[in-house]
Amino acid sequence: MNAPSGGLGRQVWTVAGLVHAVADTLAARFAACTVRGELAGFSRAASGHCYFSLQDESGAALLRCAMFRRSAALLDFEPREGQLVEVRGRVAVYEPRGDLQFVVESMRSAGAGALYEQFLRQKARLEAQGLFAAERKRALPRFPRRLGVVTSLGAAALHDVVTALARRAPQVEVIVYPSAVQGAEAPAQLVAALALAGRRAEVDALILCRGGGSLEDLWAFNDERVVRAVAASPLPVVCGVGHETDVTLADLAADLRAPTPTAAAELAAPVCADCKSHLQALARRLRERVRRQLDASDQRLDQTALRMARPAQMLQRHRHTLALLQQRWLTGTSHWRAARERELLRQAERLQRAAAMAQLLRGQRLETLGNRLSAVDPQRVLQRGYAWISDAQGHAVTSAKQVQLGQGIVAVLADGRIEAQVHRIEEGKP
Numbered sequence: 001m002n003a004p005s006g007g008l009g010r011q012v013w014t015v016a017g018l019v020h021a022v023a024d025t026l027a028a029r030f031a032a033c034t035v036r037g038e039l040a041g042f043s044r045a046a047s048g049h050c051y052f053s054l055q056d057e058s059g060a061a062l063l064r065c066a067m068f069r070r071s072a073a074l075l076d077f078e079p080r081e082g083q084l085v086e087v088r089g090r091v092a093v094y095e096p097r098g099d100l101q102f103v104v105e106s107m108r109s110a111g112a113g114a115l116y117e118q119f120l121r122q123k124a125r126l127e128a129q130g131l132f133a134a135e136r137k138r139a140l141p142r143f144p145r146r147l148g149v150v151t152s153l154g155a156a157a158l159h160d161v162v163t164a165l166a167r168r169a170p171q172v173e174v175i176v177y178p179s180a181v182q183g184a185e186a187p188a189q190l191v192a193a194l195a196l197a198g199r200r201a202e203v204d205a206l207i208l209c210r211g212g213g214s215l216e217d218l219w220a221f222n223d224e225r226v227v228r229a230v231a232a233s234p235l236p237v238v239c240g241v242g243h244e245t246d247v248t249l250a251d252l253a254a255d256l257r258a259p260t261p262t263a264a265a266e267l268a269a270p271v272c273a274d275c276k277s278h279l280q281a282l283a284r285r286l287r288e289r290v291r292r293q294l295d296a297s298d299q300r301l302d303q304t305a306l307r308m309a310r311p312a313q314m315l316q317r318h319r320h321t322l323a324l325l326q327q328r329w330l331t332g333t334s335h336w337r338a339a340r341e342r343e344l345l346r347q348a349e350r351l352q353r354a355a356a357m358a359q360l361l362r363g364q365r366l367e368t369l370g371n372r373l374s375a376v377d378p379q380r381v382l383q384r385g386y387a388w389i390s391d392a393q394g395h396a397v398t399s400a401k402q403v404q405l406g407q408g409i410v411a412v413l414a415d416g417r418i419e420a421q422v423h424r425i426e427e428g429k430p
Contacts, residue, residue, distance in 0.1 A: 023093035030091035040214025067104040082116025082215040131231045132252040138236045141204045146173040148203035150193045152181045157209040157261035164265035181210035186220035191229040198234045205236040209261035212243040221248035240264025388412035
Protein backbone atom coordinates (compact mmCIF):
# COMPACT_ATOMS: atom_id res chain seq x y z
CA MET A 1 0.00 0.00 0.00
CA ASN A 2 2.81 2.37 0.92
CA ALA A 3 5.25 0.98 -1.63
CA PRO A 4 6.01 2.98 -4.75
CA SER A 5 4.07 1.92 -7.80
CA GLY A 6 3.72 3.00 -11.37
CA GLY A 7 4.46 2.04 -14.87
CA LEU A 8 6.64 3.02 -17.78
CA GLY A 9 9.67 3.44 -15.53
CA ARG A 10 7.96 6.12 -13.43
CA GLN A 11 8.02 5.72 -9.57
CA VAL A 12 4.86 7.01 -7.85
CA TRP A 13 4.60 7.27 -4.05
CA THR A 14 1.54 7.45 -1.95
CA VAL A 15 1.52 10.28 0.55
CA ALA A 16 1.72 7.92 3.50
CA GLY A 17 4.48 5.94 1.85
CA LEU A 18 6.60 8.99 1.16
CA VAL A 19 6.13 10.40 4.64
CA HIS A 20 6.94 7.02 6.18
CA ALA A 21 10.04 6.69 4.03
CA VAL A 22 11.24 10.16 5.01
CA ALA A 23 10.61 9.34 8.66
CA ASP A 24 12.65 6.13 8.36
CA THR A 25 15.47 8.00 6.66
CA LEU A 26 15.55 10.69 9.33
CA ALA A 27 15.38 8.10 12.10
CA ALA A 28 18.31 6.27 10.60
CA ARG A 29 20.35 9.41 10.00
CA PHE A 30 19.48 11.23 13.25
CA ALA A 31 18.77 8.32 15.58
CA ALA A 32 20.18 10.15 18.60
CA CYS A 33 21.36 13.75 18.68
CA THR A 34 21.53 16.73 21.02
CA VAL A 35 20.11 20.13 20.11
CA ARG A 36 20.66 23.45 21.91
CA GLY A 37 18.10 26.27 21.73
CA GLU A 38 15.64 28.54 23.54
CA LEU A 39 12.28 27.26 24.71
CA ALA A 40 9.25 28.86 23.08
CA GLY A 41 5.55 28.14 23.54
CA PHE A 42 6.09 25.48 26.20
CA SER A 43 2.86 23.76 27.33
CA ARG A 44 2.02 20.62 29.26
CA ALA A 45 -1.10 18.73 28.17
CA ALA A 46 -3.49 17.02 30.55
CA SER A 47 -2.05 13.70 29.41
CA GLY A 48 1.35 14.71 30.76
CA HIS A 49 2.97 15.16 27.34
CA CYS A 50 4.90 18.40 26.74
CA TYR A 51 4.88 20.37 23.51
CA PHE A 52 7.15 23.28 22.68
CA SER A 53 9.50 24.74 20.11
CA LEU A 54 13.24 25.27 20.10
CA GLN A 55 14.62 28.36 18.41
CA ASP A 56 18.09 29.65 17.74
CA GLU A 57 19.32 32.48 19.92
CA SER A 58 19.26 34.61 16.78
CA GLY A 59 15.68 33.55 16.06
CA ALA A 60 16.58 32.39 12.54
CA ALA A 61 15.22 28.82 12.83
CA LEU A 62 12.48 26.99 14.74
CA LEU A 63 12.06 23.29 15.52
CA ARG A 64 8.86 21.83 16.92
CA CYS A 65 9.36 19.33 19.75
CA ALA A 66 7.35 16.76 21.66
CA MET A 67 8.31 15.23 25.00
CA PHE A 68 6.14 12.35 26.09
CA ARG A 69 4.93 11.81 29.63
CA ARG A 70 7.52 9.14 30.53
CA SER A 71 10.41 11.46 29.66
CA ALA A 72 8.72 14.59 31.05
CA ALA A 73 8.33 12.88 34.43
CA LEU A 74 12.12 12.67 34.70
CA LEU A 75 12.63 16.47 34.46
CA ASP A 76 14.31 17.92 37.55
CA PHE A 77 13.33 21.54 36.81
CA GLU A 78 10.33 23.49 35.52
CA PRO A 79 10.94 24.66 31.94
CA ARG A 80 10.10 28.33 31.32
CA GLU A 81 9.70 30.53 28.30
CA GLY A 82 12.96 31.72 26.73
CA GLN A 83 15.11 29.34 28.76
CA LEU A 84 18.20 28.03 27.02
CA VAL A 85 18.18 24.23 27.13
CA GLU A 86 19.90 21.20 25.61
CA VAL A 87 17.61 18.36 24.56
CA ARG A 88 18.56 14.85 23.46
CA GLY A 89 16.34 12.80 21.24
CA ARG A 90 15.62 11.90 17.66
CA VAL A 91 14.27 13.59 14.57
CA ALA A 92 10.91 12.27 13.44
CA VAL A 93 7.97 13.14 11.25
CA TYR A 94 4.49 13.59 12.65
CA GLU A 95 2.80 11.61 9.90
CA PRO A 96 -0.82 12.88 10.26
CA ARG A 97 0.36 16.37 9.25
CA GLY A 98 3.70 15.58 7.67
CA ASP A 99 5.41 17.97 10.13
CA LEU A 100 9.02 17.64 11.13
CA GLN A 101 9.39 17.31 14.89
CA PHE A 102 12.02 16.39 17.44
CA VAL A 103 11.04 13.74 19.96
CA VAL A 104 12.78 14.72 23.18
CA GLU A 105 13.94 12.00 25.55
CA SER A 106 15.85 14.21 28.01
CA MET A 107 16.32 17.89 28.72
CA ARG A 108 18.70 19.89 30.82
CA SER A 109 19.04 23.59 31.45
CA ALA A 110 21.79 25.40 29.60
CA GLY A 111 21.28 28.85 31.18
CA ALA A 112 18.81 31.62 30.41
CA GLY A 113 18.22 32.38 26.78
CA ALA A 114 19.53 35.61 25.27
CA LEU A 115 16.03 36.83 24.46
CA TYR A 116 14.83 36.11 27.98
CA GLU A 117 17.88 37.83 29.45
CA GLN A 118 17.05 40.88 27.35
CA PHE A 119 13.49 40.72 28.67
CA LEU A 120 14.72 40.67 32.28
CA ARG A 121 17.16 43.55 31.73
CA GLN A 122 14.53 45.71 30.08
CA LYS A 123 11.99 44.84 32.76
CA ALA A 124 14.37 45.91 35.53
CA ARG A 125 15.20 49.19 33.77
CA LEU A 126 11.58 50.20 33.09
CA GLU A 127 10.50 49.13 36.56
CA ALA A 128 13.18 51.40 38.06
CA GLN A 129 11.66 54.27 36.05
CA GLY A 130 8.26 53.68 37.69
CA LEU A 131 6.35 52.46 34.61
CA PHE A 132 5.01 49.45 36.51
CA ALA A 133 4.22 51.25 39.80
CA ALA A 134 0.92 50.28 41.38
CA GLU A 135 0.03 53.87 42.33
CA ARG A 136 -0.22 54.93 38.69
CA LYS A 137 -2.75 52.21 37.85
CA ARG A 138 -6.23 53.53 37.03
CA ALA A 139 -9.57 51.90 37.73
CA LEU A 140 -11.62 50.75 34.76
CA PRO A 141 -14.99 52.41 34.14
CA ARG A 142 -17.69 50.45 35.90
CA PHE A 143 -20.26 50.69 33.10
CA PRO A 144 -18.46 51.38 29.79
CA ARG A 145 -20.57 52.30 26.78
CA ARG A 146 -17.84 51.76 24.20
CA LEU A 147 -14.60 49.73 24.24
CA GLY A 148 -11.62 49.91 21.91
CA VAL A 149 -9.65 46.84 20.85
CA VAL A 150 -6.07 47.15 19.63
CA THR A 151 -5.10 43.97 17.78
CA SER A 152 -4.81 42.46 14.34
CA LEU A 153 -7.96 42.16 12.25
CA GLY A 154 -7.05 38.59 11.43
CA ALA A 155 -6.13 37.55 14.96
CA ALA A 156 -8.11 34.89 16.77
CA ALA A 157 -7.89 37.16 19.83
CA LEU A 158 -10.21 39.70 18.15
CA HIS A 159 -12.79 36.98 17.56
CA ASP A 160 -12.48 35.84 21.18
CA VAL A 161 -12.94 39.39 22.50
CA VAL A 162 -15.88 40.22 20.26
CA THR A 163 -17.55 36.88 21.03
CA ALA A 164 -17.07 37.34 24.79
CA LEU A 165 -18.48 40.90 24.68
CA ALA A 166 -21.44 39.83 22.53
CA ARG A 167 -22.24 37.08 25.01
CA ARG A 168 -21.46 38.98 28.18
CA ALA A 169 -22.28 42.64 27.42
CA PRO A 170 -24.10 43.07 24.10
CA GLN A 171 -24.90 46.68 25.06
CA VAL A 172 -21.23 47.67 24.74
CA GLU A 173 -20.05 48.94 21.36
CA VAL A 174 -16.67 47.80 20.05
CA ILE A 175 -14.27 49.89 17.97
CA VAL A 176 -11.20 48.14 16.54
CA TYR A 177 -7.91 49.95 16.07
CA PRO A 178 -6.09 47.51 13.78
CA SER A 179 -2.39 46.82 14.16
CA ALA A 180 0.09 44.07 13.49
CA VAL A 181 0.84 42.08 16.62
CA GLN A 182 3.91 40.20 15.46
CA GLY A 183 6.93 41.03 13.36
CA ALA A 184 9.29 43.95 12.91
CA GLU A 185 6.54 46.41 11.99
CA ALA A 186 4.29 45.51 14.93
CA PRO A 187 5.74 47.87 17.62
CA ALA A 188 5.34 51.00 15.50
CA GLN A 189 1.80 50.03 14.49
CA LEU A 190 0.82 49.25 18.08
CA VAL A 191 2.12 52.65 19.22
CA ALA A 192 0.22 54.39 16.39
CA ALA A 193 -3.02 52.54 17.23
CA LEU A 194 -2.77 53.45 20.92
CA ALA A 195 -2.07 57.09 20.03
CA LEU A 196 -5.01 57.18 17.61
CA ALA A 197 -7.40 55.83 20.24
CA GLY A 198 -6.16 58.42 22.72
CA ARG A 199 -6.61 61.30 20.28
CA ARG A 200 -10.09 60.29 19.19
CA ALA A 201 -11.21 59.66 22.78
CA GLU A 202 -14.31 57.83 21.58
CA VAL A 203 -14.05 54.82 23.89
CA ASP A 204 -14.10 54.44 27.67
CA ALA A 205 -11.22 51.92 27.84
CA LEU A 206 -8.85 49.96 25.61
CA ILE A 207 -8.21 46.24 25.29
CA LEU A 208 -4.72 45.41 23.99
CA CYS A 209 -4.62 41.73 23.05
CA ARG A 210 -3.31 38.89 20.93
CA GLY A 211 -3.22 35.12 21.17
CA GLY A 212 -0.50 32.96 22.64
CA GLY A 213 2.88 32.19 21.14
CA SER A 214 6.55 31.94 21.85
CA LEU A 215 8.58 34.66 23.53
CA GLU A 216 9.68 35.76 20.08
CA ASP A 217 6.09 35.84 18.81
CA LEU A 218 5.08 38.09 21.70
CA TRP A 219 8.21 40.24 21.58
CA ALA A 220 6.38 43.26 20.10
CA PHE A 221 4.63 43.64 23.46
CA ASN A 222 8.03 43.81 25.19
CA ASP A 223 9.21 46.62 22.92
CA GLU A 224 10.02 49.73 24.96
CA ARG A 225 8.05 51.97 22.60
CA VAL A 226 4.91 49.91 23.10
CA VAL A 227 5.40 49.73 26.88
CA ARG A 228 5.76 53.52 27.15
CA ALA A 229 2.74 54.07 24.88
CA VAL A 230 0.63 51.84 27.14
CA ALA A 231 1.82 53.69 30.25
CA ALA A 232 1.13 57.10 28.64
CA SER A 233 -2.30 56.23 27.26
CA PRO A 234 -4.97 58.72 28.39
CA LEU A 235 -7.44 55.82 28.40
CA PRO A 236 -7.38 52.90 30.87
CA VAL A 237 -5.76 49.87 29.24
CA VAL A 238 -6.51 46.18 29.82
CA CYS A 239 -3.77 43.97 28.41
CA GLY A 240 -4.56 40.38 27.53
CA VAL A 241 -1.63 38.91 25.61
CA GLY A 242 -1.03 35.20 25.18
CA HIS A 243 -2.03 32.53 27.63
CA GLU A 244 -2.08 32.58 31.44
CA THR A 245 1.64 31.79 31.72
CA ASP A 246 2.68 34.49 29.23
CA VAL A 247 3.76 37.77 30.81
CA THR A 248 4.89 40.75 28.73
CA LEU A 249 6.14 44.18 29.73
CA ALA A 250 2.96 45.66 28.24
CA ASP A 251 1.01 43.56 30.77
CA LEU A 252 3.00 45.13 33.60
CA ALA A 253 2.55 48.68 32.29
CA ALA A 254 -1.21 48.32 31.67
CA ASP A 255 -3.77 49.40 34.24
CA LEU A 256 -5.00 45.81 34.44
CA ARG A 257 -3.52 42.52 33.23
CA ALA A 258 -5.76 39.74 31.97
CA PRO A 259 -4.50 36.17 31.51
CA THR A 260 -6.14 35.81 28.08
CA PRO A 261 -7.92 38.03 25.52
CA THR A 262 -11.26 36.54 26.56
CA ALA A 263 -10.51 37.35 30.19
CA ALA A 264 -9.62 40.90 29.14
CA ALA A 265 -13.08 41.32 27.61
CA GLU A 266 -14.70 39.90 30.75
CA LEU A 267 -12.75 42.28 32.98
CA ALA A 268 -13.45 45.34 30.83
CA ALA A 269 -17.24 44.98 30.64
CA PRO A 270 -19.74 43.87 33.29
CA VAL A 271 -22.26 41.13 32.62
CA CYS A 272 -25.41 42.50 31.03
CA ALA A 273 -27.54 40.66 33.58
CA ASP A 274 -25.60 42.33 36.39
CA CYS A 275 -26.18 45.72 34.79
CA LYS A 276 -29.88 44.99 34.54
CA SER A 277 -29.97 43.88 38.17
CA HIS A 278 -28.17 47.05 39.20
CA LEU A 279 -30.59 49.18 37.19
CA GLN A 280 -33.56 47.32 38.65
CA ALA A 281 -32.20 47.92 42.16
CA LEU A 282 -31.77 51.62 41.36
CA ALA A 283 -35.29 51.74 39.95
CA ARG A 284 -36.69 50.13 43.11
CA ARG A 285 -34.82 52.61 45.30
CA LEU A 286 -36.04 55.48 43.14
CA ARG A 287 -39.65 54.28 43.28
CA GLU A 288 -39.44 53.85 47.05
CA ARG A 289 -37.95 57.30 47.51
CA VAL A 290 -40.58 58.89 45.24
CA ARG A 291 -43.33 57.03 47.13
CA ARG A 292 -42.02 58.28 50.49
CA GLN A 293 -41.77 61.80 49.11
CA LEU A 294 -45.32 61.64 47.78
CA ASP A 295 -46.62 60.28 51.10
CA ALA A 296 -44.95 63.11 52.99
CA SER A 297 -46.35 65.65 50.55
CA ASP A 298 -49.83 64.16 50.91
CA GLN A 299 -49.59 64.46 54.70
CA ARG A 300 -48.50 68.08 54.50
CA LEU A 301 -51.30 68.77 52.04
CA ASP A 302 -53.85 67.14 54.36
CA GLN A 303 -52.62 69.19 57.31
CA THR A 304 -52.78 72.38 55.28
CA ALA A 305 -56.26 71.56 54.02
CA LEU A 306 -57.37 70.77 57.59
CA ARG A 307 -56.14 74.15 58.80
CA MET A 308 -57.79 75.98 55.93
CA ALA A 309 -61.09 74.13 56.46
CA ARG A 310 -61.62 75.75 59.94
CA PRO A 311 -61.04 79.51 59.58
CA ALA A 312 -63.30 80.22 62.63
CA GLN A 313 -60.96 78.22 64.83
CA MET A 314 -58.02 80.14 63.45
CA LEU A 315 -59.79 83.46 64.13
CA GLN A 316 -60.70 82.33 67.63
CA ARG A 317 -57.11 81.33 68.25
CA HIS A 318 -55.92 84.71 67.00
CA ARG A 319 -58.52 86.52 69.17
CA HIS A 320 -57.34 84.57 72.20
CA THR A 321 -53.76 85.48 71.37
CA LEU A 322 -54.70 89.15 71.00
CA ALA A 323 -56.60 89.07 74.31
CA LEU A 324 -53.59 87.61 76.06
CA LEU A 325 -51.38 90.27 74.52
CA GLN A 326 -53.82 93.02 75.57
CA GLN A 327 -53.98 91.68 79.12
CA ARG A 328 -50.23 91.52 79.27
CA TRP A 329 -50.06 95.09 77.94
CA LEU A 330 -52.58 96.38 80.49
CA THR A 331 -50.89 94.55 83.31
CA GLY A 332 -47.57 95.82 82.22
CA THR A 333 -48.89 99.40 81.86
CA SER A 334 -50.45 99.42 85.37
CA HIS A 335 -47.29 98.02 86.85
CA TRP A 336 -45.25 100.60 85.01
CA ARG A 337 -47.59 103.40 86.16
CA ALA A 338 -47.48 102.27 89.78
CA ALA A 339 -43.72 102.06 89.63
CA ARG A 340 -43.53 105.54 88.13
CA GLU A 341 -45.86 106.93 90.80
CA ARG A 342 -43.78 105.38 93.55
CA GLU A 343 -40.69 106.82 91.98
CA LEU A 344 -42.29 110.29 91.73
CA LEU A 345 -43.34 110.14 95.39
CA ARG A 346 -39.82 109.22 96.41
CA GLN A 347 -38.43 112.04 94.33
CA ALA A 348 -41.02 114.55 95.79
CA GLU A 349 -40.10 113.54 99.33
CA ARG A 350 -36.45 113.90 98.54
CA LEU A 351 -37.15 117.32 96.97
CA GLN A 352 -39.12 118.48 100.03
CA ARG A 353 -36.42 117.33 102.38
CA ALA A 354 -33.84 119.04 100.24
CA ALA A 355 -35.88 122.30 100.12
CA ALA A 356 -36.40 122.31 103.91
CA MET A 357 -32.74 121.69 104.48
CA ALA A 358 -31.81 124.44 102.05
CA GLN A 359 -34.23 126.85 103.73
CA LEU A 360 -32.82 126.01 107.16
CA LEU A 361 -29.29 126.50 105.95
CA ARG A 362 -30.19 129.81 104.32
CA GLY A 363 -31.93 130.98 107.55
CA GLN A 364 -28.92 130.11 109.59
CA ARG A 365 -26.69 131.94 107.16
CA LEU A 366 -28.96 135.01 107.22
CA GLU A 367 -28.90 135.00 110.99
CA THR A 368 -25.12 134.77 111.00
CA LEU A 369 -24.87 137.58 108.46
CA GLY A 370 -27.38 139.66 110.49
CA ASN A 371 -25.33 139.19 113.60
CA ARG A 372 -22.20 140.19 111.77
CA LEU A 373 -24.02 143.19 110.25
CA SER A 374 -25.36 144.28 113.63
CA ALA A 375 -21.87 144.13 115.03
CA VAL A 376 -20.72 146.74 112.56
CA ASP A 377 -23.90 148.92 112.70
CA PRO A 378 -22.79 152.64 113.15
CA GLN A 379 -25.79 153.33 115.30
CA ARG A 380 -24.68 150.85 117.88
CA VAL A 381 -21.24 152.37 117.76
CA LEU A 382 -22.77 155.81 118.45
CA GLN A 383 -24.70 154.31 121.35
CA ARG A 384 -21.42 153.38 122.97
CA GLY A 385 -20.48 157.12 123.15
CA TYR A 386 -18.93 157.70 119.79
CA ALA A 387 -19.93 160.54 117.43
CA TRP A 388 -19.86 161.02 113.64
CA ILE A 389 -18.03 164.23 112.78
CA SER A 390 -18.52 165.90 109.41
CA ASP A 391 -17.93 169.36 107.90
CA ALA A 392 -20.64 171.67 106.66
CA GLN A 393 -20.70 169.87 103.32
CA GLY A 394 -21.28 166.45 104.98
CA HIS A 395 -17.79 165.11 104.41
CA ALA A 396 -16.50 162.85 107.23
CA VAL A 397 -13.81 164.38 109.34
CA THR A 398 -11.33 161.67 110.25
CA SER A 399 -8.24 163.80 110.96
CA ALA A 400 -7.47 166.97 112.93
CA LYS A 401 -5.76 168.26 109.83
CA GLN A 402 -9.06 168.43 107.98
CA VAL A 403 -10.44 171.30 110.13
CA GLN A 404 -9.38 174.81 110.93
CA LEU A 405 -10.02 177.11 113.88
CA GLY A 406 -13.39 178.72 113.77
CA GLN A 407 -14.68 176.13 111.22
CA GLY A 408 -18.20 174.84 111.83
CA ILE A 409 -18.63 171.08 112.20
CA VAL A 410 -21.55 168.72 112.84
CA ALA A 411 -21.37 165.93 115.43
CA VAL A 412 -23.95 163.14 115.02
CA LEU A 413 -24.72 161.35 118.29
CA ALA A 414 -26.87 158.34 119.03
CA ASP A 415 -29.89 160.43 119.87
CA GLY A 416 -29.28 163.63 117.79
CA ARG A 417 -26.83 166.04 116.22
CA ILE A 418 -24.80 169.00 117.45
CA GLU A 419 -23.52 171.92 115.43
CA ALA A 420 -20.30 173.28 116.90
CA GLN A 421 -17.40 175.56 116.08
CA VAL A 422 -13.71 174.69 116.38
CA HIS A 423 -11.93 176.73 119.06
CA ARG A 424 -8.78 174.70 119.51
CA ILE A 425 -6.89 171.98 117.57
CA GLU A 426 -4.47 169.49 119.17
CA GLU A 427 -2.69 167.10 116.93
CA GLY A 428 -1.31 163.79 118.07
CA LYS A 429 -2.82 161.12 120.22
CA PRO A 430 -5.71 162.10 122.50
